[in-house]
Amino acid sequence: MRYSPFLYCHKPHIRPFNALLTATALATILAAIVFLPKTAFPVDSSSLFPRQSSLFPWQSPLFSQQSPPFSPQSPQILVEAEQDYFMNPQWSPCGNYIAFTSARYQGIRIVEPGGGPISVLTDEASAGYGFQWSPDGTSIAARTVRYDRERFRLHAIKVFDITSGSEQALSDYTRERTGLPYWTESGRRIAFLRDDSLTTRNVAGAGASDDDSTSVDYLYLARDNHIEKYATDTEPIRKSEIHRFDHDRILNLSLSPDRRLLAFQLAGSEIYVMDTGGDNLCHLGRGENPVWMPDGKHLLVTVSEDDGHHITGSDILAVDISTGERYKLTSHTGQTAMNPSVCPEGKRLVFSDDTNGTLYIMTIR
16 A cells, blocks of 8 residues: 555654654645735636626725615605606705706706705706716706707707806807717816817816816726727827727716726626726626716616616616625615716715606615
8 A cells, every 4th residue: 555655654663754744845835825926816817807807906805894784765756757757867066956857858957955946057958968067066067959950960068057057158069070078177177079089178267277286187088999098188188098898889987086996887788897097897797877976985886677668677776896795775666766876975866767757865874
């Protein structure tokens, strides 16, 4: 019978020596495993995860801090749709107003979170599609539409003052393809695409003074299957590509509150997050329209079902970006919940019911 010297010694006079060898060998092997470099256990292995990692390299489900539980309450009606249909509510950065639009994105309306009178900021066509609050919450930028005598669609970019209701036209109506408006980080300028070239316009009286900011004003835009980064305060504007997919189209790109991460949806209702350098791609599962919560640790996503023609059900979930854990927020309400937006404190949620166009507000934590 043959024996392994590391397991058993059949000669009594050399058993202590082999026992020492066994202990030394095991200690050496364990030390080698413990002190292997990080690359020995890659988080983003192309053989295991050909498109993305399951967790960010600096995060681990074993050591991540437990997130405080969400405690969604019963929703309350904010704006009831009687003769109209409302959607796309957006909380202001200061938390004192909620802007929303009506069917076919007609116009923009304003209401306080506690309810009350509704003011019409503008009734222009398509203004409610992709409108954006200014960083200081005093204005809203929107792309409006009108038609010329030949029924050609014309676009213009405008900024609407919340207090006075006045408007500032940043571009003339044109047949040229015009993208949605985006506020730059400083809040001093509006950027938008015109015939695939990025254009910026100064906004009168908005944001900080020209010498208040020393950092570069970066803007991130999804262009079909890739993401581009623009330095908007340089002349000419500097552009670089930070990430590209082979075929998938990128939708609903959203920058985190600390401007370190990007969340987006790929065609097919899959949610991803990566850093603004284009690295550490992380798949967070099924969902649509990712919206960052103020803590930067959770995303709100919409998970909907349809019959091929109409949406038959929809819920809003919060997703922990470090662990992938999901929290149901609206499954108990009975509403077809869509278009979530969170107040700056992160404690209240506003959403629209796709079935009847009513806006609801609810406490979630």
